[in-house]
Amino acid sequence: MDGMTGGFGLPVLPFQTGVPAQDAFPAKLWARVHARAVRADASTPPSYPDPRGHDELRRQIATYLGIARGIRCGPDQIIITSGFRAGLALALHVLGARGRTALIEDPAFPPVRLGLELAGVKAVPIPVDRLGMEVGAATERIPDAYLAVVTPGQHAPTGVAMSGGRRNDLLQWAGSGNRWIIEDDYLSELQLVGRVAPALASEDIHGKVIHIGSFSKTMKPSLGIGFIVVPPETALRFGEAAACLSPSPSTASHIAMAQFIADGLPRGEQDGSGASTMMRGLRRARDAGRA
Template sequence: MLSPDQTRQSAVFDHLRQSILTGTLPAGGRLPPSRALARELGVARQTIVLAYERLAAEGYVRGRIGSGTYVAGDLPDQVPAPAEPPRFAAAALSARGKRLAATQATATARDPALGLLLAGGLPAPDLFPIKDWARCANRVLKPLAGELASYPPPQGLLVLREQIAAHLAATRGLVADPGCIVVTAGTQQALRTAADLLLDPGDPAWVEDPGYIAGRGALLVAGAELMPVPSDADGMDVATAEAIQPRARLALVAPSHATPLGGAMPIARRLALLDWARRQNAWILEDDCDSEFRWEGKPLPPLASLDKAGHVIYCGTFSKTLAPALRIGFAIVPPPLVPAFVRARTLMDRGTGAFTQATLAEFMRAGLLSPHIRRMRTEYARRRAALLEAIERTVRLGTPMAAPGGLHMVLRLDDALDEAAAARACRTRDLAVSPLAAYYAGPPRMKGLVIGFAATPTPLAGEVARRLDAALSSLG
């Protein structure tokens, strides 16, 4: 917190700086002597002296020995002169740019004024461990200060990659060499990097239908020809995928929890998928973002743990366990691909922020991540059960489909209801639902709304269900 003298000093500095920039104090003009200005403003002379020193350090004034302090003729910045509004030419996007601009990234554009009630797939902001995170940030800031003037390593900080490897071994039974882990800005960047490196324009790629919208988009903007493959209670139907396009170059799957229906691949389909990749020398992008939150049955091992031929790229994220705004994910890459992945990260954005990486590594090193996930799992289970019970009791025109994992569920709608109109009606009641149709790459096979429960506190379950029922009933 600033002391009163520091506050006065900043106020004097800001006032004089603004007067210089606007010309009230012209170039070459002499500033009042510090004693005189201090008497005029009713502050200590030292306050004025420090403000003058700061102005001189930043290039706004120059002192002349025995003469005083004068406004500099060449200022470090200037207030720009008013300009005519620009006349923009029509946007001339490239063919690839047009494809990118038209690619869907989310189910619906998120309205900043809309709350998070029923927002699918998002964690609860009220459960973020802010005090522990702040303590970890304070601990790493000083040791990291010397590295802030350089770019972070494009593969990610070694200390974080070591912590990720230890965490995966303990929680997912997945043995990973830190040298094969690449830190990314969330799962999305991991998928996009893989798609850029492994696909040429026009290459066919299998995607779950319905499936992960942003992941599908990452393949599209890389030029892939998407092959929608039906996804059911057992995840992607591999036999159907081979019948559709056996020579696909890549498959994007979430074998532990398919978005948004929640299907999980049994061992037979997993082995069939790995066998296809081996025979075709193809790639599998495994999205494992919701693996920490499973509500029925035992946790499922990653597909990558069965991969003996190096065809799986495993992608994970901390967006669900901590916060999406951190923008930290990772990919476990087969050793021959690591140099290309690191080079692509260098060309893309020069690496993920070192301060956030270091804070996360310290959070994990201190043993704070696993207890936090356990607390979230317990609380999310309560919220899921409360919302399910409230919907089943209250909502008359929809049937909840409780997925065995993840942070959302699907409310199946009566065939007579207009899905898009239902989503709009919900949003007018501050319910951030998404239409199920947006998750299909091909024709939708049923109507529904994707609804999240993680950010809906248990005491609000009844009220949320009543709003949901009112929204759907208003369509009749």
């Protein structure tokens, strides 16, 4: 099949970017936890689930984000999605981005540009240097920009972290007018060198950052569990849009993931699985490549 859809469902290649190591995924443990979750879900009353996602998973994610990414938020600000692309689509719809202009990084994650185009948003690429997106020049050159889609923690694909000065410039730009920032926290706390940069949303005092994350890198993409964190003032609008247009996926998977987070497993705090194991594997691969 031609086009972007032709790249899905194919065998993973050696050193392929964007997918976690297969041996880092706790398959047997996940199977047990998920089986228990399926039984628990089957015994619940036959009512429609919360379209924002299972309440316990949203509570666990709120706690996790406070510890791992410095984001202070409540469960009502979190909506469970099937991943980054679903979160982006929901954000663009709620923010009324159709017909507007968006700043994107150059280079950028390919689905970002195509997703914006399909949503009727004009994407303007902005160069990325060793300090991240060149924010100042971009906002002056494109004064009508309505939003920016960025990976400030670790730029995809260069790995550059946006500098403190440019993060502040971007936040001030959004806060000084009717503008928004969509933060793609695609690698979350997975950092090979240096300290992990805090999430941009953790520094947002204006309520203008939409934070999108997922468990695709710390668990596996096929689980299809992501999340979006929105400012309190927009939580109701996002919840209504999710209820009507983008209800969250499998409740059983939500229950299982909530248990994983509660037990500290995605971060490897009890059995060595998840993020900590993945980081050790990534560092071994990095060191082997340098040898």
